[in-house]
Amino acid sequence: MGKRWGKLGRKTLRLSRSTPASAKIQSFPSRESFSGPMTAAANTSGTISSGVRVRFAPSPTGYLHVGGARTALFNWLFARRQGGAMILRIEDTDVERNRPELVEGILDGLRWLGLDWDEGPVFQSQRLDLHRAAAEKLLSAGAAYLCYCPPEKYAGGDAVEEEEDAKKEAGPRRITRCACREGKTAPAGTKPAVRFRVPQDAVTRFDDAVFGRREVANEEIEDFVVLRSPKAGQTEGLPTYQLSAVVDDIEMRITHVIRGADHISNTPKQVLLYRALRATPPVFAHVPLILGADRTRLSKRHGATSVSSYREEGFLPEAFRNFLALLGWSPGDDSEMLRTSELISRFSLEGVSRTNGVFDRAKLEWFNTQYLQKLPVEELLPAVQAELERSKLWQPEWAGEKHDWFAKTVDLLRPRTRLLPDFSTWARAFFSDAFDYDPAAREKFWKDERLGGMLAKLGDGLAVIGDWNHDGCDHVLRELAAAEGVKAGLLINATRVAIVGQAVAPPLFETMVVLGQERVVARLRRAVQALS
Numbered sequence: 001m002g003k004r005w006g007k008l009g010r011k012t013l014r015l016s017r018s019t020p021a022s023a024k025i026q027s028f029p030s031r032e033s034f035s036g037p038m039t040a041a042a043n044t045s046g047t048i049s050s051g052v053r054v055r056f057a058p059s060p061t062g063y064l065h066v067g068g069a070r071t072a073l074f075n076w077l078f079a080r081r082q083g084g085a086m087i088l089r090i091e092d093t094d095v096e097r098n099r100p101e102l103v104e105g106i107l108d109g110l111r112w113l114g115l116d117w118d119e120g121p122v123f124q125s126q127r128l129d130l131h132r133a134a135a136e137k138l139l140s141a142g143a144a145y146l147c148y149c150p151p152e153k154y155a156g157g158d159a160v161e162e163e164e165d166a167k168k169e170a171g172p173r174r175i176t177r178c179a180c181r182e183g184k185t186a187p188a189g190t191k192p193a194v195r196f197r198v199p200q201d202a203v204t205r206f207d208d209a210v211f212g213r214r215e216v217a218n219e220e221i222e223d224f225v226v227l228r229s230p231k232a233g234q235t236e237g238l239p240t241y242q243l244s245a246v247v248d249d250i251e252m253r254i255t256h257v258i259r260g261a262d263h264i265s266n267t268p269k270q271v272l273l274y275r276a277l278r279a280t281p282p283v284f285a286h287v288p289l290i291l292g293a294d295r296t297r298l299s300k301r302h303g304a305t306s307v308s309s310y311r312e313e314g315f316l317p318e319a320f321r322n323f324l325a326l327l328g329w330s331p332g333d334d335s336e337m338l339r340t341s342e343l344i345s346r347f348s349l350e351g352v353s354r355t356n357g358v359f360d361r362a363k364l365e366w367f368n369t370q371y372l373q374k375l376p377v378e379e380l381l382p383a384v385q386a387e388l389e390r391s392k393l394w395q396p397e398w399a400g401e402k403h404d405w406f407a408k409t410v411d412l413l414r415p416r417t418r419l420l421p422d423f424s425t426w427a428r429a430f431f432s433d434a435f436d437y438d439p440a441a442r443e444k445f446w447k448d449e450r451l452g453g454m455l456a457k458l459g460d461g462l463a464v465i466g467d468w469n470h471d472g473c474d475h476v477l478r479e480l481a482a483a484e485g486v487k488a489g490l491l492i493n494a495t496r497v498a499i500v501g502q503a504v505a506p507p508l509f510e511t512m513v514v515l516g517q518e519r520v521v522a523r524l525r526r527a528v529q530a531l532s
């Protein structure tokens with residue numbers, strides 16, 4: 001459980017851990033607050049679309065983080081399962097922290113993961129007038145008031161959320177509300193912020209599709225700012241995250257808000273905003289956090305946290321997607337290898353766990369190896385092609401008249417690969433004549449002084465084979481070993497180093513067949529030179 005939301009009014013928040021989410025969803029207390037979208041939520045295991053609309057809303061303050069990618073994936077799986085729409089919204093209203101150049105990187109990361117969207121990207125910064133109009137509406141309805149106090153004086157001001165959290169103490173919070181709430185004459189020359197007037201003597205409830213019923217006493221919710229006071233030189237203030245997110249979710253008709261559990265502390269305030277704006281809150285589904293192996297929140301200390309670094313390392317997107325899907329979600333049985341179509345058909349909010357997921361790199365590598373080995377080879381070829389293009393080993397004919405050769409070669413190599421770059425490093429000799437002999441392999445298998453002569457004879461013997469196949473190559477090599485009075489293994493190991501430069505490679509005679517007669521003979525002759 002994340003520290004931040006663990007602090008939120010622990011005395012007033014209740015979890016009904018034993019209640020299955022499906023039951024909770026159908027037991028809403030009042031139709032008044034949860035009518036529309038909740039009907040859709042009850043349909044989470046159905047196949048008929050009920051107008052489901054979800055959004056992924058990253059801020060361009062950094063790269064696409066593993067946690068963000070997992071949230072995007074859950075939204076996408078849910079939308080695809082429900083036949084709904086996925087909307088991409090860029091939350092870029094924080095002008096000080098945003099770096100617009102990062103947007104393209106985030107979109108690239110989503111595209112690499114295969115997560116497409118139906119609408120957007122919508123830039124929140126282009127919608128500020130809409131947000132300000134909502135603040136006006138709140139003011140005129142009496143649901144908000146003008147505050148002339150310095151931003152740092154009362155909780156819920158302009159201060160960064162994290163800083164406020166650091167000040168919070170455990171236990172019920174005592175909220176001091178400023179006098180502006182009761183109406184105050186505007187001091188000359190002071191530009192006000194707009195604060196939300198939290199209704200008193202009430203409890204704010206919502207039913208989280210993952211965490212169940214949540215309740216917080218309004219006495220513990222500060223009169224948060226919805227529109228900041230204009231800065232020097234500005235005539236209008238900027239809306240806060242709380243207001244922008246709610247206004248956009250209403251305007252975009254979002255039915256399900258699926259996001260990280262670190263947002264659970266924002267939700268009571270947002271529910272209050274929905275009601276004040278006369279809108280029905282969506283279904284909230286907070287998904288557990290992702291932790292590192294030491295059970296602290298995933299950060300750079302645990303290794304790479306950006307999606308792009310896994311792409312660069314050579315993980316397959318589908319393997320990464322499968323791995324991410326199981327961080328905080330379970331299909332309900334022990335299945336692990338779930339291709340994307342199965343993830344879609346099995347995904348439900350009921351399967352989302354309340355327990356934080358642990359990012360286990362060894363497990364990710366296991367998934368990658370599984371996909372490299374088990375995908376239909378035709379599905380793997382584009383990824384290997386991209387890798388060979390990157391390493392400048394690619395020949396266009398492998399996609400044309402030599403396609404079958406390419407498929408056969410990849411099939412032969414893949415049981416020994418872990419990451420895509422293995423195809424251009426360890427397996428380089430299968431795609432290029434320009435390769436080096438691995439020094440350790442050479443040291444180990446080229447020690448015998450007779451090998452130069454024997455490899456020369458082997459080259460001569462192989463050069464005259466009429467029908468180039470496994471058994472023919474096998475026969476020539478074993479006959480030579482017998483004639484020379486050496487073990488076949490000595491010759492097999494030396495030949496492997498000669499034709500692929502490595503001590504470990506696919507079975508020798510299959511390798512010979514794939515490389516072809518001309519290449520194998522030429523490489524044996526080159527090895528004879530290297531040995532002399």
Ligand SMILES: [Zn+2]
Pocket residue numbers: 146147148149178179180181
């Ligand atoms: Zn005030």
